[in-house]
Amino acid sequence: MMAAWRLRQCARAAAGLLPAMLLANSVDANDIQATVRDATGQPLADAVVYAEPARGGGAVKSRKEALIEQIDKTYVPYVTAVQTGTFVNFPNRDSVRHHVYSFSPAKTFEIKLFSGVPAAPVQFDKAGEVVIGCNIHDQMIAHILVVDTPHFAKTGKDGVAKFDGLSAGDYTLRAWHPTAAPASEKVALTAKGHATQFRLAPRTQAAPRK
Ligand SMILES: [Cu+2]
DSSP states (O other): OHHHHHHHHHHHHHHHTOHHHHHHTTOOTTOEEEEEEOTTSOBOTTOEEEEEETTOOOOOOOOOOEEOEEETTEEESSEEEEETTEEEEOOBOSSSOEEEEEOOTTOOEEEEEEOBSOSSOEEEOSOEEEEEEESSOTTOEEEEEEESSSOEEEOOTTOEEEEOOOOSEEEEEEEEETTEEEEEEEEEEOTTOEEEEEEOOBOSSOOOOO
16 A cells, blocks of 8 residues: 555656646646557557546446448448447448447457348447457458546547546556557646657557457
């Protein structure tokens, strides 16, 4: 207990040394902004950055349903991040039928050959990576990262993910991408916010297949 307490105090002290750097990045109070790059330093789009409170649980869950559409035999979007418990539906906008499925341990399911909007969305109730495939079109792949926190965002083409509304306190900040090895850092978040960068190495182990 005492060791953990001291560690937090040190982390807070260290964070206090960097206000100029944080302000330079225009981070508002209790915001987190992370730039994610690949091993060569290029900005990485479709990465998910999320903050897990050290004290865990108790967070309000968003009940907003997410959509992964099928357009021109492509899943849109390619990467989706959702909080545990979120429902996702898979509207088919094509004139051909699709057969959505996943064998991933975090969610195994299938929606057999269908047109239009499936009658029921699928609930993702377990944190982890879910790879979505189509039984008819092998090239169709989508990724869902299910996270046990309401604090997450996906990077754009500039590699930047940003989210706000966090309480001050200790977090583990994680960065994830389908083709990269995940990374994390401990953050003692203050009213000054937190700006950081991740450089992700390629995955040494293939991402779990659909
Ligand atoms: Cu298909």
